Amino acid sequence: MRSGAADRGSRALAAALAERRVLVVCGSGGVGKTTTAAALALQAALEGRRVLACTIDPARRLATSLGLAALEGRPRRLDLSRVAPRAAGALWAMTLDTRRTFDALVEKHASSEAARRRILDNRFYRQVSSALAGSHEYMAMEKLLELSADERFDLVVLDTPPTRHALDFLEAPDRLMGFLDASVLRWFLKPYFVAGRLTLKVATRTGAFALDLVDRFLGLQFLQDLSEFFLAFEGMYEGFKERAERVHELLRGEDSGFVLVAGPARSTLDEARYFYRRLREKDMPFVGLVVNRVHPDPLADAGPVPRRPATIDAELARGLLRLMEDQSRVSRRERRGIARLEADVAEPLILVPELDADVHDLRGLREVGERILGGGGRARPRRREKAEIHAQARG
């Protein structure tokens, strides 16, 4: 059976959803990543788990797909009674407030009240902690650690930001550690300002050039703020580092899994391939690759065609044939890319047909989840549709 591979992919993902404690959903923008994350979280809740869906996306997508006006910075329990009156599990949703998480982190690790104030009042920090790109990823990792230890939940599904290079997310903690690394920045900044005067008496000549350069284009004010910032972080570094290592450990462990999401367009398939390779290189647990919104080929899945000619207007018949050719061309375009990706990653891809309508409520999410996992009594007829799409994708 050609759909065997597809079912294998769905089954592996369903098993991860039933057993793991953390699922990280990654992918480039516009591929239905948030919807997929929310749908998987809902499925797990319907299966009896206590699930938290958490998004770091600064946009309000998860809220939209959960049918909420907005998400809060703390877990809010959703009412599942409309979609499943007797659901055994429970579902919470929240969004990550980067600034608050950062503040909480500072509160926790600052060596003294004075150090705490110095950081929180630092001009640089106030902008860095919320306004600038990159801090979302740093803080997501931090929050993940906290949430995974929260006993209210037995599964956390994390929707990551739609970075063009989705890997930014994985690499952010390393970058943060590189940035805060005492041996680098203290060396870099401290001698300069602790002396309280402009001196270039640093350890090496390269250091001197670097300082001179920084001075020339960043300016003294910036350096001052920055060095204050880092001096204030002194002592917190060890705490940060320890947390970052624990996040890495958590994500690499058997209780975690990464779900990759792509769309059928070539650019997002390319991103998925790249991300998959990096996951493997980094020894991160892969649990599934979902390709959303795959279009059917109306000319390929015709099934038996009656002999009797259709009795319709010739003009309409021509229009219908043109439409089918158009749709078929799109399907072939997608199919080529999907087949290439599947061959490259050598994993069963989970292909999800394009939906009839936008998803923006729990009912729609439930349907999406059933399509992804390919199970559930109600989803059985769609299984055939999925198998057809799979068969097409494999040519």
Add this chain to the structure above:
Amino acid sequence: MLDELLSRRLVILSGKGGTGKSVVGAALALAACARGKRVLIVEIDAPLEASRYLGVARVGTKEAEVRPGLFAVNLDPAAVMDEYVRRVVRVDMLARRVLDSPVYRRFFAAAPGLPELMVLGKIMVLEEARASRFSSRPRYDLIVVDAPATGHGLAFLGVPLAASRAVPAGPIGSNARRILALLQDADRTALVLLAVPEEMAVVEAQELHRAALDELGLRPIALVLNQCHERRFTREQEAEILSLAAEDATGRLARGVGLRSALAAARRHIRRRKLTRFYQARLRRLLPLPTVSLPYLFDEDIGPSSLERLARRLEAA
């Protein structure tokens, strides 16, 4: 709309991921080119995007003419930063030592906002560049920037404002203020929002519009609704399709093609077309912006000829 856009020198496209920013940006560039403008396409850390659609070799970090009058560049933040260092340090050997030092690498990799600021600074330099040393003519009549997707796009465009607040004094602050002035100058810069006829993309376009105005002081001047499904059957034909589908009509339409699958295809189309119309109406009602609709592409491959078709549509809009 094209006239309106082309009176500016810098066009920034932003919208949810998957709305086709690269494709629309390239089509816009082609349309401007067709009017005899010298156009530069700026991709940010995406070496394959523009080249993929324009059918040219991988776009590098140096501006290259990919067609007569059409240039493309991929601004890799690290490369932009290195270039900056080389210019500031001047002495090659010293520059190399800085660039090779792990301190510099780590600092740049993580300093929040610095990569964005560097890229925007480079865009500003390109906008101000003259055709030659003694010419007053700009090097590019139009620069089309494919900005990162909304959430990040906002953060990206927000960096100059944040930086000018975080570091009021010194070169960072003054550069950030100059960049901000360029972005906020409605005579020089046009922010174009992008969406597709789907709930989330439309919601994000609205959100981006609000945030750009209220938080960043940038005024979006147009919205492009991409991947629109246009009417291809008359009203009567659509009614006929729906009633045939309702009675589950069968028969042979052509060799190997049954009516039933044709009707399923047609219903998919009608649904998409209605959604397109629904979101067009909603955007018209909620966003006070001129809107251009571009068609969904059924091409075997999205390549140069697809872009040219979109460019003609932009020209006609």
